[in-house]
Amino acid sequence: MNKKKLAQFERLLEDPSGLNMTWPDAIGLLKAAGAAVSSKNDRVRIALKDVRGILHRPVGEEYLCAGSARALRRIFLTTSE
Helix, strand or coil: CCHHHHHHHHHHHHCHHHCCCEHHHHHHHHHHCCCEEEEECCEEEEEECCEEEEEECCCCCCECCHHHHHHHHHHHHHHCC
C-alpha cells in the first residue's frame, strides 16, 4: 500500500463519517488491500479474505456518503479480527 492509500485507510478507521473519499479511491483502497471487486450496475461485490460485502456506488456523486464509508470501515475491521 502506498502512502496515499495508507493515509486514506488511517482516516477511514478514525472517522468514516467525516471522510471525503472518492469512489475510485475507495475501490483502489480495497484492491490495494487484496480485495476481489466485481460490479453489476450500481452494486459492487467485495471479497476480502473471508469477508463478503456489497457497496452501492454513489449515483450522481463523486464522494462516498457517510453510510458507504461506515460499511467500508466495517469490511476492513471485520477482516482484521
